[in-house]
Amino acid sequence: MSAPQPNPADPTAEIERHLKWRLLPSVVFIVILGALALTGFVSLRMRPRHPNGIPSDPRAMAAMQALAPVASVATGGLRLRAAMLGGEVADRAPDAQAIAAAAAARPVITSLHHRHMSEPRALAALGALELVTHEHAKAAQHFRRACEAAPHYAEARLGAGVALAVEASLTPEPWQSRALRLQAIAEFAMVDSTDEGYLAALYDRACVLRDAGRDVEARFYAQRYLMREPQGPWAQRLQHDVVAR
Numbered sequence: 152m153s154a155p156q157p158n159p160a161d162p163t164a165e166i167e168r169h170l171k172w173r174l175l176p177s178v179v180f181i182v183i184l185g186a187l188a189l190t191g192f193v194s195l196r197m198r199p200r201h202p203n204g205i206p207s208d209p210r211a212m213a214a215m216q217a218l219a220p221v222a223s224v225a226t227g228g229l230r231l232r233a234a235m236l237g238g239e240v241a242d243r244a245p246d247a248q249a250i251a252a253a254a255a256a257r258p259v260i261t262s263l264h265h266r267h268m269s270e271p272r273a274l275a276a277l278g279a280l281e282l283v284t285h286e287h288a289k290a291a292q293h294f295r296r297a298c299e300a301a302p303h304y305a306e307a308r309l310g311a312g313v314a315l316a317v318e319a320s321l322t323p324e325p326w327q328s329r330a331l332r333l334q335a336i337a338e339f340a341m342v343d344s345t346d347e348g349y350l351a352a353l354y355d356r357a358c359v360l361r362d363a364g365r366d367v368e369a370r371f372y373a374q375r376y377l378m379r380e381p382q383g384p385w386a387q388r389l390q391h392d393v394v395a396r
Contacts, residue, residue, distance in 0.1 A: 211263050218280075
């Protein structure tokens, strides 16, 4: 007596037929899941790169030491930290000496970048030099390329944000100016709270939000800054220019 054949119209039989997976696809599926789980575990365990300083190149160090004592950048009231400029930079228009020192440093840093194309600190140094010489669009481009190589590079995020915000203040078209400010805000927001440049980024974020007309958010981030640093000249400026506005 032959075994009963499944009724083609029986929905249960159709479901059972679809559930009979072949062995190889099942094994491949399990291997893919295992690989994804391993990738996730490794990414959680890996520490992100947080570059700082400038590359240990004698010519680059000499260029930085010549520029840092005279460096300044017209930031429009924003805070800027750049290793190539010696740390936190004064907010004022650079004089002829600063511009000459930045111009002299550029071929040195450009050569360093060409020798070490994957070094984000060389790109950030170029961006800092271009801020001194008022080349804001080029500076933003170099800072952003540094961030592509090292997404947690606080100095590059801060520099890109300042370059974009200054460019916004010089742009006559309101829609384009606003778009640049929103891009700057996004760069400041990407600075990790554990980085040395976090407070500067938080300060700048509040100021540019104010300039973009987003006063509620500006006061929120200003208050967050004041919780971390309630005293000092920067805190006083935020209190006067953002919180009490």
